[in-house]
Amino acid sequence: MLNDKGLLLIISGFSGAGKGTIINGLINKYRDRYTLSISATTRGPREGEVEGISYFFKTKDEFTTMIENDELIEYANYVDNYYGTPKKYVDESLESGKNVILEIEIQGALQVKEMYPQAVSIFIMPPSAQILIKRLLERGTEDLQTIKKRMTRAQKEGMRAKYYDYLIINDDLQQSIDSVDRIIRCEHMKCKRNFDLIDSINKEVYELTRGD
Amino acid sequence: MLNDKGLLLIISGFSGAGKGTIINGLINKYRDRYTLSISATTRGPREGEVEGISYFFKTKDEFTTMIENDELIEYANYVDNYYGTPKKYVDESLESGKNVILEIEIQGALQVKEMYPQAVSIFIMPPSAQILIKRLLERGTEDLQTIKKRMTRAQKEGMRAKYYDYLIINDDLQQSIDSVDRIIRCEHMKCKRNFDLIDSINKEVYELTRGD
Numbered sequence: 001m002l003n004d005k006g007l008l009l010i011i012s013g014f015s016g017a018g019k020g021t022i023i024n025g026l027i028n029k030y031r032d033r034y035t036l037s038i039s040a041t042t043r044g045p046r047e048g049e050v051e052g053i054s055y056f057f058k059t060k061d062e063f064t065t066m067i068e069n070d071e072l073i074e075y076a077n078y079v080d081n082y083y084g085t086p087k088k089y090v091d092e093s094l095e096s097g098k099n100v101i102l103e104i105e106i107q108g109a110l111q112v113k114e115m116y117p118q119a120v121s122i123f124i125m126p127p128s129a130q131i132l133i134k135r136l137l138e139r140g141t142e143d144l145q146t147i148k149k150r151m152t153r154a155q156k157e158g159m160r161a162k163y164y165d166y167l168i169i170n171d172d173l174q175q176s177i178d179s180v181d182r183i184i185r186c187e188h189m190k191c192k193r194n195f196d197l198i199d200s201i202n203k204e205v206y207e208l209t210r211g212d
Numbered sequence: 213m214l215n216d217k218g219l220l221l222i223i224s225g226f227s228g229a230g231k232g233t234i235i236n237g238l239i240n241k242y243r244d245r246y247t248l249s250i251s252a253t254t255r256g257p258r259e260g261e262v263e264g265i266s267y268f269f270k271t272k273d274e275f276t277t278m279i280e281n282d283e284l285i286e287y288a289n290y291v292d293n294y295y296g297t298p299k300k301y302v303d304e305s306l307e308s309g310k311n312v313i314l315e316i317e318i319q320g321a322l323q324v325k326e327m328y329p330q331a332v333s334i335f336i337m338p339p340s341a342q343i344l345i346k347r348l349l350e351r352g353t354e355d356l357q358t359i360k361k362r363m364t365r366a367q368k369e370g371m372r373a374k375y376y377d378y379l380i381i382n383d384d385l386q387q388s389i390d391s392v393d394r395i396i397r398c399e400h401m402k403c404k405r406n407f408d409l410i411d412s413i414n415k416e417v418y419e420l421t422r423g424d
Contacts, residue, residue, distance in 0.1 A: 002381065014417075123403060129416035151421040158414040167403045167410065169214065179401065186398040189391065191335060191379045198379065202370040204341035205226075209363040 003193045006094040007184055008116050009034075009101045010109045010164075013124030014154040016136040018170040022124065023101055025177040033184075035098045038089055040066065043081040056086060074104065074111035085112070099184055106160045120187050122180060123164035127171045215405045218306040219396055220328050221246075221313045222321045222376075225336030226366040228348040230382040234336065235313055237389040245396075247310045250301055252278065255293040268298060286316065286323035297324070311396055318372045332399050334392060335376035339383045 013019045027034050040056040042063050051057055058066070063082045066072050075084030085102060093100045102112060102119075112119055126132040132154070136147045161167065166183050170176045191198065225231045239246050252268040254275050263269055270278070275294045278284050287296030297314060305312045314324060314331075324331055338344040344366070348359045373379065378395050382388045403410065 002379070125410070125413050129413065129420045132417065133420065148421050151417055155414055155417045155421060158410065158417060161410045161414075162403055162407060164403045166398070166401045167214070167406050168401060169409075182394055183398050183401065186378070186395050189378045189380060189395065191374055191376045194379050195374060197381075198337070198370065198373045201337050201341065202367055202373075205344065205363055205367045205370060208341045208345065209360050209367060 002188055002197065004097050004188075006096070006098045006100055007187055008090065008094060008112070008119040009099055009180075009184060010112055010119055010121040011101060011103050011124065011180075012106055012109050012121070012157070012164065013168075013170075014126060014132060014157065015150055016132045016139075016154070017124045017126045018135070018173065018176070019103055019124050021173060022168075022170065022176050022180060023103055025173060026101070026180055029177060030181060033097075033099055035093050035100055037085055037093075037100050037102045039083055040072070040075075040086050041081060041083045043083075056089075058082075073102075073115055074108040076108060087115075106157055106163070110163070118193070120166070120183065121164040122166045122168055122183065123161040124168050124170050124176070125158070125161065127169050214400055214409065216309050216400075218308070218310045218312055219399055220302065220306060220324070220331040221311055221392075221396060222324055222331055222333040223313060223315050223336065223392075224318055224321050224333070224369070224376065225380075225382075226338060226344060226369065227362055228344050228351075228366070229336045229338045230347070230385065230388065231315055231336050233385060234380075234382065234388050234392060235315055237385060238313070238392055241389060242393060245309075245311055247305050247312055249297055249305075249312050249314045251295055252284070252287075252298050253293060253295045255295075268301075270294075285314075285327055286320040288320060299327075318369055318375070322375070330405070332378070332395065333376040334378045334380055334395065335373040336380050336382050336388070337370070337373065339381050 011019055011023060023036065027036060038052065038056060040058050040063065042058055042060050045051070045057055049055060066084070066086065067075060071087055072084040073087050073090060075082055090100050104112070109121055113121065126135065132151065133147060136142065136150065168176050168179050223231055223235060235248065239248060250264065250268060252270050252275065254270055254272050257263070257269055261267060278296070278298065279287060283299055284296040285299050285302060287294055302312050316324070321333055325333065338347065344363065345359060348354065348362065380388050380391050
């Protein structure tokens, strides 16, 4: 049987490209096979946020200790607060056979690839810049000036898309969800992930041919 | 739009693992997307074999010239005859958007990967050695002694399965056909195959954010 350990799946992409929607759709559709990594943070819980589901809420001291003990896969500091990915939750989920999704930016993605070279990375892009602007405007939460700033950042991130394994052009939500799932199914078939199985079939062939 | 150039697909595996059946099934099911590479050979045509469909039939001189002119992707000599893969047919098919299937053994596969590093390689294995023997016996064309020899060779080839990109355990024919197709669809989404698209979306974003 093919290796059924979960895979670590890094998802990045332009804001407005639809990362969050794809990830939610994927988890809703295949709840038994995918789970979202839970971040640790030093910022206080907002209304409705639940410890161990929304985030692992930590004090600065606790967070610093996690860094020192190498308990984080990656971490970063935004607006005076730490955010990071605890290794323990990820490893336990992978062992249980679930594919763990990390939605992070490029710097984090590169850190993760160093610690988990077997991780699979996907970059999500909109079909065109026009569509990206249209989607950001439709959200209605930002003015054109802010959106342009966001686009400038998007463009910088886009330069790094080439470091990712797979590209998904998010034209159709359902198709994008299925593409992510198809990629993960294919990655499970990689020879490098199935050395034990290859060895065991070879050994069995060897033993059958040896006798006589 | 994702890169729609065809991919070169190397398929190897134990004899009796079902390579040929999978390849035929794939071509029949997706005739517009897959084609089988046509080999050149110096052996004479057998009854029913058609030039340019079964093989490209060549004299030894013609074949030697093809080798000298670097017109072959890989070649080998079996029982005093040359067999090889002409580059021209493969390249033309790839350009036309078809995925080209090469059914070759490990030595040829390594040669191909050198000339076409973008090629995708798949190794087909039976679910178990017992099933492999059973299938070979059911063919009814070989005695147990010959089958054991074949298995010994299989075991040597199996040692190299780790050099391939993907492993397919051929348990169910239809599933194996779909797995090959799914792998090819995913490979088309690889970032490394879509640098032009990534550049063009980034350029468009850049131009939209610059003007204001």
